[in-house]
Amino acid sequence: MARTVWDSTVGKKAVMAVSGLIMLLYLVVHMIGNLKIFFGTEEFNHYAHWLRTVGEPFMHYEWTLWVVRVVLVVAVVAHATSAYQLSRRDIKARPTPYAHRRRRAGYATRTMRWGGVILGLFIVWHILDLTTGTVHAGGFESGKPYQNVVDTFSTWYGNTVYIVAMLALGLHIQHGFWSAAQTLGAGSRSRDRALKTVANVLALLLTAGFIAVPVGVMTGVVS
Numbered sequence: 001m002a003r004t005v006w007d008s009t010v011g012k013k014a015v016m017a018v019s020g021l022i023m024l025l026y027l028v029v030h031m032i033g034n035l036k037i038f039f040g041t042e043e044f045n046h047y048a049h050w051l052r053t054v055g056e057p058f059m060h061y062e063w064t065l066w067v068v069r070v071v072l073v074v075a076v077v078a079h080a081t082s083a084y085q086l087s088r089r090d091i092k093a094r095p096t097p098y099a100h101r102r103r104r105a106g107y108a109t110r111t112m113r114w115g116g117v118i119l120g121l122f123i124v125w126h127i128l129d130l131t132t133g134t135v136h137a138g139g140f141e142s143g144k145p146y147q148n149v150v151d152t153f154s155t156w157y158g159n160t161v162y163i164v165a166m167l168a169l170g171l172h173i174q175h176g177f178w179s180a181a182q183t184l185g186a187g188s189r190s191r192d193r194a195l196k197t198v199a200n201v202l203a204l205l206l207t208a209g210f211i212a213v214p215v216g217v218m219t220g221v222v223s
């Protein structure tokens with residue numbers, strides 16, 4: 001049954017919608033946590049340490065964090081795989097492009113695929129920068145996330161990569177949230193305007209919230 005659902009177009013869209021909502025929930029929590037950097041070094045570093053001790057003593061050190069990471073990896077892989085396969089299926093069904101672009105297709109809709117690629121590459125860079133420290137600017141200090149964040153956003157390329165990725169994220173959420181609601185049956189003619197408003201608000205808040213951190217570093221508010 002699972003194989004049958006996965007092989008269907010509706011099944012792939014459902015997987016993409018559910019995995020997208022899981023990632024959206026994480027992004028909201030992640031953004032709120034990121035904004036703690038404006039409360040100072042001690043507050044931000046304490047929050048980062050707390051993430052590793054959530055669930056203790058029932059859960060061992062970092063176990064809860066690793067559960068979250070595994071869930072996110074599964075969600076990202078499921079989302080990307082279903083999106084790629086749906087895209088290939090769409091191309092096979094329509095091998096030649098439309099003579100005229102559909103007017104209803106907005107900018108966010110047309111850039112969903114490229115936005116997804118940008119975000120995928122950004123996730124890799126973000127992990128190598130602030131989790132493993134492999135490509136981190138300056139000396140990466142384990143256990144000192146505040147200083148690591150300041151180091152990253154003290155470089156022009158760190159700011160550029162991050163801001164471009166967050167703008168792509170905003171466009172992705174703007175269309176993706178509404179699309180997920182339609183796929184999961186929450187959409188209707190009467191709710192359409194409300195869902196689009198929620199999608200726009202979420203996209204705006206998340207984009208602004210994430211970009212606030214590098215802007216804070218660039219302006220000296222965070223230093």
